[in-house]
Amino acid sequence: MGVSIKEIEAADTWDLRHRVMWPEKSVDYVKLDEDKDGVHFGLFKDEQLVSVVSLFMTGKEAQFRKFATDSIAQGNGYGTKLLQHALLVAQQNNVETIWCNSRFDKASFYKRFGLAETNQKFNKDGIDYVVMQKTLNS
Template sequence: MEKIHIEQIRPDLTWRIRHEAMYPDEPYDAIKLENDSNGIHFALFAGDQLYSVISLFSEGSVYQFRKFATLPVAQGKGYGSLLLRHVIEYVGNMGATKLWCNARTSVSPFYVKFGFSETEERFHKLGLEFVIMQLELNN
């Protein structure tokens, strides 16, 4: 079994994974975020291969993660779960009061397993339905 590790990476190292996993039919630049340089970006590696990424942004003690992506060939192996657990622990240690995301409604049950709850806020983007989900922390 390959050694799995998570580390902080530069924003540009997330772009290929985001593009392949999330929006392969969109232009490459569509997966870049205006504020990528302000974020904290984590990657999960199995061996020396990068499989999963997540980008974290904060306003005070409230954190949002965006562009959480795992390469299609690596989905279903638990990599995303390991990475999300790492981020929850990281923001908890940073004193976060809330962690939230815009989740595709099709994967909201995944986030529920980690204690996230759906809010009433839903929207559509690029033909997909999203729901804002949040996790209360350190309260």
């Protein structure tokens, strides 16, 4: 099983983001104005893109967004490998705090990486989210 993580273009993330996160919306819904400012990573299994995440670093803070793993590839540890990579890149860039907007039903996944729920919660298009964050050791 050949697995690799590569930096990819924002446009390369859009199809997977769309299929996994918001299939009922148009593909434009998963495109971010900020995509041009982010670093985008893809995890490939046998040259097939199966997981994506976008990292937005601003000084000592970073947010990862639009983290999605193809439904047929979930449960194989690909998302774990990709998120570990994004956390490492953030740490290598001297980021001190990393955060994300987690769907409520995914919060336990992020807790495995040391992210903690904050008291910031919101609803977007009928889905409940909680802001989660972690302090990185330099």
